[in-house]
Amino acid sequence: MNIGLIGKGSIGTFLLKKINEEQLLPNHRITAIFDERESSRPTITALAEQYRCEAVFALKTFLEKDLDLIIECATIDVARKYSRRIVKHTNLLLISIGVLADTYFADELEKFAKENGQKVFLPSGAIGGLDVIKAAQVAGELDSVTLTSRKPAKALTDKTLLEEKIVFEGFADDAIAKFPKNANVAIALSLAGLGARKTNVKIIADPIATKNIHHIEAEGGFGQFEVTITNNPSPDNAKTSYLTALSILSVLHSIEKTVVINS
Ligand SMILES: NC(=O)C1=CN([C@@H]2O[C@H](COP(=O)(O)OP(=O)(O)OC[C@H]3O[C@@H](n4cnc5c(N)ncnc54)[C@H](OP(=O)(O)O)[C@@H]3O)[C@@H](O)[C@H]2O)C=CC1
């Protein structure tokens, strides 16, 4: 598969290393990196040279490339800006899943993808248990879902905290509006289950925590479910759990398989 990449941060550079340098997924290769900002030219050019792919500075050129999939690992704003045009040309993997909290945008993206025979892949990111939530929801056997995220205080606030503080309590769509770099998991959970207006979220800034801990509780006709994941942070971005990038590799790994385990 020829892959196009948007985002050269902790996830983007990890993918370049694993896929192009280490060839962890022999059937996949990142063939182009895209960034139209003038200020990014030197970095994108250097990365393209290092990882033997092409640096592309115009969206039109990027979309004309022979790409089977474009991976967005940048920001919600980037996802909002480019996704709808991307799915008119090729498949899209979104990691800034929070963009889909805007239901008008999400419906339009789905419509454009469908009309053009493309898929939108949403990895499980920094959480697990979406298989359970999806299975419970498919026949309406899911009544409540709550996510409690505990992150190092400095990932969530500029203020110095001496003790832990609940910085958000409410629904998932408000969580992502307030914490666009920390609550993508809340929207992934919403999409798997009850939607962003019915998924409860609590975010705790913890001055002692060094890991990103997500606790999911759900119940309904299926039974009760609880899972806690204690994520190591990415080496280059403490806000982002390392598992997020691994979950993208996992989607790529499954994409061409004949026997696929649901996740
Ligand atoms: N779904 C999930 O479970 C999770 C999702 N995420 C989300 O994944 C995304 C990527 O995370 P991560 O790699 O850690 O973030 P980083 O901040 O490390 O990297 C983001 C990259 O996007 C680049 N970028 C910003 N604007 C543009 C633009 N207009 N065009 C092209 N590139 C751009 C940035 O470049 P520059 O620095 O030069 O501006 C940077 O290289 C984020 O949105 C994050 O919130 C994170 C964790 C979990």
Ligand SMILES: O=C([O-])CC(=O)C(=O)O
């Ligand atoms: O990486 C994490 O632990 C969660 C995160 O930032 C997000 O969902 O945006």
